[in-house]
């Protein structure tokens with residue numbers, strides 16, 4: 001039986017397609033998105049890996065403290081994924097893998113905080129608009145919803161205009177039960193808000209060291225912010241941090 005041999009041109013085209021696919025896979029491998037159920041078993045749309053955080057920089061902690069300001073004017077550029085990952089790591093990243101201890105201290109190492117990121121416009125390079133939850137152990141983002149919620153978040157935050165103008169908003173929520181089980185009411189009234197303060201200061205100082213702009217926002221309607229990030233009823237939002245590049 002005669003089998004028609006593929007033409008030289010067909011072979012060359014097939015080889016070229018294979019080479020281009022391998023190169024694209026190598027180049028965009030770091031941006032690969034996987035579907036998972038998240039670290040805590042909650043349903044997520046997809047998981048997005050973040051670049052490994054840097055553990056050194058040219059800015060000393062003293063310089064970051066001296067220069068830190070609440071900055072409410074933002075540039076129009078998107079954040080790099082590296083920058084967002086660094087901020088989240090500074091606030092709640094795992095810094096000791098063997099124990100799970102994190103960048104910010106926690107009463108009884110019970111870690112009641114959950115960080116959400118509202119990615120809108122200008123957003124983050126290579127990330128779709130939506131709400132993401134930070135997964136500290138794997139240093140990943142879990143997308144929990146799609147679409148830009150920054151304008152609604154601004155309305156929930158008593159219409160403070162910089163909430164929408166920022167590239168992203170980082171929302172610090174707390175699951176009080178994780179702490180009250182051991183420390184009771186003192187845990188809810190004192191320890192959990194203190195921990196939000198620790199995480200928030202780390203965010204401020206990391207933003208300063210990266211040359212970014214942020215401000216801690218405490219004025220907002222709790223239930224509206226909770227609904228916008230899709231947090232369950234047992235989580236309370238404590239802080240909103242709009243973050244962006246500095247305005248020129």
Ligand SMILES: Cc1cc2nc3c(=O)[nH]c(=O)nc-3n(C[C@H](O)[C@H](O)[C@H](O)COP(=O)(O)O)c2cc1C
Pocket residue numbers: 068069070071072160215216217218219220
């Ligand atoms: C608990 C808390 C809540 C805050 N809430 C808001 C807020 O809702 N809106 C705002 O513009 N700034 C807010 N700020 C930022 C303060 O206005 C700011 O820290 C203060 O003006 C001092 O300026 P500095 O941070 O540059 O030192 C808040 C700060 C803290 C500590």
